[in-house]
Every structure is written in structure tokens, then in C-alpha cells.
Amino acid sequence: DAGVTQSPTHLIKTRGQQVTLRCSPKSGHDTVSWYQQALGQGPQFIFQYYEEEERQRGNFPDRFSGHQFPNYSSELNVNALLLGDSALYLCASSLAAGGPRETQYFGPGTRLLVL
Amino acid sequence: AQTVTQSQPEMSVQEAETVTLSCTYDTSESDYYLFWYKQPPSRQMILVIRQEAYKQQNATENRFSVNFQKAAKSFSLKISDSQLGDAAMYFCAYRTHIFLSGGATNKLIFGTGTLLAVQP
Numbered sequence: 001d002a003g004v005t006q007s008p009t010h011l012i013k014t015r016g017q018q019v020t021l022r023c024s025p026k027s028g029h030d031t032v033s034w035y036q037q038a039l040g041q042g043p044q045f046i047f048q049y050y051e052e053e054e055r056q057r058g059n060f061p062d063r064f065s066g067h068q069f070p071n072y073s074s075e076l077n078v079n080a081l082l083l084g085d086s087a088l089y090l091c092a093s094s095l096a097a098g099g100p101r102e103t104q105y106f107g108p109g110t111r112l113l114v115l
Numbered sequence: 116a117q118t119v120t121q122s123q124p125e126m127s128v129q130e131a132e133t134v135t136l137s138c139t140y141d142t143s144e145s146d147y148y149l150f151w152y153k154q155p156p157s158r159q160m161i162l163v164i165r166q167e168a169y170k171q172q173n174a175t176e177n178r179f180s181v182n183f184q185k186a187a188k189s190f191s192l193k194i195s196d197s198q199l200g201d202a203a204m205y206f207c208a209y210r211t212h213i214f215l216s217g218g219a220t221n222k223l224i225f226g227t228g229t230l231l232a233v234q235p
Contacts (some may be wrong), residue, residue, distance in 0.1 A: 033222065042119075042206050042225030043160075056222055088158060092223075100148055100212050100221055101167065106160035 002027055004093050004107035012113045013081050021076040021110045025093030031055075032074040033104060034066060035090040043090055049074050050096050078112075086114045117142045119209050121226035128197045129234050135182075136192045136229045138207030146212035149183070150223065151192045155203040163205070166190065168212070194231075202233045 005024045013019050025032050031050045035043035045058035049068035068074045072093075078085055088111050092104040118141045128134035140149070151163040166174045166183050173181050178198075182191045194201055207226040 035223075040227075042208075042227050043223070045222035045224070048222065058222065090160065092160075100210055101165075103162050103165070104223060105162075106152075108157065108159045111158075 004091055004105050006089075006091050006107040006110050008110060009108065010111045010113075012115065014115050015081055015083060017081050017114075018077065018079045019081060019112060021078075021089050021091075021112070022073065023076070023091030023093075023107060024073045025091075026105045029093035029095050029105070030072050031094045031096045032068060032072065033092045033094070034074070034076045035092065036060070037088040037090055037109070039087070046076070081114045083114050086112060088112075117144070117147075117209050117211070117224050119207050119224055119226040121207055121229050123229045124227070125230045125232070127232045127234060128194070130197055130199060132197055133193060133195045134197055134231065136194075136205050136207075136231065138190045138192070138226055140188050140190065140207070140209050142188070142209065142211075144211055148210045148212065149181075149190045150208040150210070151179070151181070151190075152206045152208060152225075153201075153203045154206060154228070160206070164192065197233050199233050199235060202231060204228045204230050 007022045033048040034046040037043040047057045052068045063079045065077045088109045090109045091107045094102045094104045120139045147168045149166045153161045164176045178195045180193045206228045208223040211221050
């Protein structure tokens with residue numbers, strides 16, 4: 001049973017560039033959430049996708065956008081990168097039918113460094 | 116808005132000893148879920164234990180147990196018989212009970228974490 005996978009594992013970009021991160025949910029899961037974890041901090045919620053629509057959004061600018069595909073995989077896009085976007089980006093998947101009690105399973109993350 | 120606070124940036128414990136990690140939270144809701152997640156150096160966040168606020172009984176998972184004090188809004192994690200593999204960053208997290216429309220599940224709100232070192 002494959003868990004949550006993310007690609008790439010590491011990425012280096014320069015200011016102003018655009019980046020796309022990818023996530024495949026755990027088998028059987030239909031909901032994908034993205035979190036940003038700055039160094040020494042706890043993860044911060046970016047947004048969540050279910051049925052190919054953005055269902056919730058955290059306090060992040062429009063430079064952060066996403067997409068969910070029919071196979072439930074998801075992408076996180078960040079435009080006009082800033083130095084402050086350097087962080088570990090975590091993807092988490094869950095089953096919507098499980099409700100609030102449902103466990104979110106996390107991927108290993110993508111480490112983004114913006115120079 | 117809900118907040119989660121972990122006041123211990125770092126903790127250390129001897130192998131086979133017991134350690135308690137603290138977490139407090141602020142909410143006006145009466146029903147919610149609390150979680151402890153472990154993040155080892157490999158970075159993959161792993162669920163350690165979960166507590167439903169409506170349950171008075173403290174959750175336990177093998178060597179891990181919680182002390183849930185709802186009135187005090189406190190949710191501490193006790194690790195018994197500490198092992199070298201327990202060394203990691205530990206995050207306390209909160210989730211509202213409210214079931215969102217459209218099938219979405221609510222976001223997790225994390226604390227800043229406690230880095231646990233286990234000394235051999």
C-alpha cells in the first residue's frame with residue numbers, strides 16, 4: 001500500500017521564478033492538503049483540494065495556487081518566488097468521508113530553496 | 116481563531132526513562148480533535164496519537180499516552196521507556212469538529228514543535 005509521495009525531494013530556484021510541486025495521495029484517499037513548514041516552525045496550512053476544487057484556503061497570497069487531477073493527485077504552484085518562500089512543503093492526504101476524525105497522512109515533503 | 120502553543124523548544128531524556136511534552140491550545144469550541152505528530156530527521160510526519168475532545172478517557176498507544184485537561188486546554192504527551200528511535204520533532208495539532216460542506220475535512224493547526232533528544 002503506497003503512502004503519500006511527493007516530487008521532487010529538493011529544488012533550488014531563484015527569486016521571481018515559478019515552481020510546481022507534485023503529490024500523489026495514499027491509495028484510497030481523495031483529499032489533498034498542502035502545508036508550508038518554514039525552518040524551525042510548525043506546518044502552516046496553504047489549501048486543500050477535494051473533487052478537483054479548492055475547498056479551504058489558509059492565509060497565503062494568490063501566488064500560491066493548486067490543482068487536483070481526476071486520479072486525486074495534486075500540484076502546488078508558486079509564482080514570482082520570494083526568498084521567504086524557502087521552506088519544506090508538505091502534502092497530506094485523507095478520505096473526505098471520514099470527516100474531522102480522519103487521520104491526515106503526510107508525505108516526505110519537498111525542500112524548496114529560493115536564492 | 117484557534118491557536119496551539121508548545122512552550123518547550125527542546126527536551127532531552129535518557130533512554131528507558133519517561134518524558135512529558137507540553138501543549139496548550141486556545142479555542143471557543145466545545146468539540147474538536149487533538150493530535151500529536153512526530154517528525155524524524157527523514158521529515159515524514161507520522162501520527163503518534165489522537166484524542167477526541169468529547170472523550171474523557173485519555174488516549175494511549177503503546178508507550179505513548181496523553182494527559183488531556185479540557186478545562187485547562189492542555190494536552191501533554193507522555194513517552195514511557197524512551198527509545199533512541201523516539202528522537203524527533205514532536206508537533207501538537209488541533210482540528211475543529213465542524214464537518215465542512217462539500218466533503219472537505221478541516222485543516223490541522225500546528226504548534227511550533229518540541230525537539231526531543233534521547234540520550235543513550
